Amino acid sequence: MKKQKPNTYKPDWTPENAGEAFAVKVVKGVESKVETKKENDTKRKHLSIDEYVKGVLEFDRNILARAITLIESNNPTHHDTAQEVLKKLLPHSGKSLRIGITGVPGAGKSTLIESLGMYLIEQGHKVAVLTVDPSSTVTKGSILGDKTRMENLSKEKNCFIRPSPSGGTLGGVTRKSRETITVCEAAGFDIILIETVGVGQSEVTVRSMVDFFLLVLIAGGGDELQGIKRGIMELTDAILINKADGDNEKKANIARSDYNNALHYLQPATKGWTAQAFTGSALTGKGIPELWEVIKKFEKTIKKSGMFEQRRKDQSIEWVFRMVEDTLKDEFYNNEKIQKAIKTMREEIAKDKITPTLAAEKLLGIFRL
Numbered sequence: 523m524k525k526q527k528p529n530t531y532k533p534d535w536t537p538e539n540a541g542e543a544f545a546v547k548v549v550k551g552v553e554s555k556v557e558t559k560k561e562n563d564t565k566r567k568h569l570s571i572d573e574y575v576k577g578v579l580e581f582d583r584n585i586l587a588r589a590i591t592l593i594e595s596n597n598p599t600h601h602d603t604a605q606e607v608l609k610k611l612l613p614h615s616g617k618s619l620r621i622g623i624t625g626v627p628g629a630g631k632s633t634l635i636e637s638l639g640m641y642l643i644e645q646g647h648k649v650a651v652l653t654v655d656p657s658s659t660v661t662k663g664s665i666l667g668d669k670t671r672m673e674n675l676s677k678e679k680n681c682f683i684r685p686s687p688s689g690g691t692l693g694g695v696t697r698k699s700r701e702t703i704t705v706c707e708a709a710g711f712d713i714i715l716i717e718t719v720g721v722g723q724s725e726v727t728v729r730s731m732v733d734f735f736l737l738v739l740i741a742g743g744g745d746e747l748q749g750i751k752r753g754i755m756e757l758t759d760a761i762l763i764n765k766a767d768g769d770n771e772k773k774a775n776i777a778r779s780d781y782n783n784a785l786h787y788l789q790p791a792t793k794g795w796t797a798q799a800f801t802g803s804a805l806t807g808k809g810i811p812e813l814w815e816v817i818k819k820f821e822k823t824i825k826k827s828g829m830f831e832q833r834r835k836d837q838s839i840e841w842v843f844r845m846v847e848d849t850l851k852d853e854f855y856n857n858e859k860i861q862k863a864i865k866t867m868r869e870e871i872a873k874d875k876i877t878p879t880l881a882a883e884k885l886l887g888i889f890r891l
């Protein structure tokens with residue numbers, strides 16, 4: 523039997539026969555008294571589909587973590603079991619509020635999650651925290667910085683923190699995150715917080731899996747609106763100007779009115795809801811209860827209008843098409859014949875021997891053979 527220590531690279535609930543394909547092996551465990559506690563002896567035993575399902579539904583944290591590990595596995599032999607488990611959990615999922623949190627690195631997203639998460643747990647909620655980190659597709663999962671930011675939260679029994687799975691494409695990370703949401707909801711987590719860095723595609727991806735999308739900003743010098751992509755603002759349901767504490771409070775208030783002005787001219791991200799900017803401090807907790815009130819009001823408003831249900835349905839359907847597209851793309855670029863043909867095509871294009879249209883048709887022709 524393998525000797526496992528808590529907080530090593532391989533979490534102790536990793537099955538014995540876990541091969542390289544087990545994505546979770548690179549995740550440095552979040553320091554948590556709860557997670558490293560040896561709770562039962564089912565740990566290393568092979569689990570049946572029903573044992574996974576029962577364990578998740580009974581809020582067995584060890585089995586919950588193992589179920590997510592199964593889903594995150596890139597090993598094709600785990601695929602069918604994972605999908606069976608998910609299918610059985612699906613009717614028990616969906617009853618949460620999914621909140622996406624984006625913003626540039628350093629804006630205070632993780633600190634906000636610690637602060638909002640603790641506030642919600644005090645109110646009796648169960649909070650699951652996920653991260654969607656595009657850099658984890660090329661490097662090791664990087665919740666590392668967050669470990670210190672979510673120190674209290676990670677010790678709470680009613681909180682579960684899961685970093686972005688590493689390896690694979692953003693599409694792969696997305697599938698895993700969405701399925702992890704399903705598992706967490708089935709376990710009874712009623713608030714799902716998803717942190718993502720506000721760069722490139724990841725915020726669009728996270729927007730497509732949450733109900734409420736929050737943009738965390740900080741007031742800086744100069745033109746407040748500079749550098750903020752209009753595109754991101756069009757996705758958000760609220761803006762939090764964070765770090766509104768100490769000397770920064772004044773600046774934050776000015777930034778708030780600037781952003782409120784800017785938001786005024788944008789299409790709302792959610793039909794029937796006007797996004798607004800607020801100030802707060804993740805560090806001192808000021809403004810956090812008010813932020814939660816806004817989120818609750820949002821939930822109430824869009825549930826009443828039917829937008830909540832509608833968006834969730836749309837998101838599921840969009841997800842299907844996205845997966846089809848991702849799979850087709852992968853199959854195309856991983857095809858050996860295509861890879862060879864692409865090499866030839868590059869040379870031909872460079873020498874003006876073929877037009878781009880003909881080159882594309884040729885590649886597709888080879889793929890369809």
Ligand SMILES: Nc1nc2c(ncn2[C@@H]2O[C@H](COP(=O)(O)OP(=O)(O)O)[C@@H](O)[C@H]2O)c(=O)[nH]1
Nearest residue numbers: 627628629630631632633671764765803804805
């Ligand atoms: N003064 C102040 N500092 C904050 C606040 N929120 C976060 N920070 C600090 O900003 C830094 C980055 O925070 P972090 O939560 O890791 O940002 P993230 O990259 O967006 O997740 C840390 O040093 C935090 O302590 C706040 O409300 N006020």
Ligand SMILES: [Mg+2]
Nearest residue numbers: 631632667668
């Ligand atoms: Mg962070």
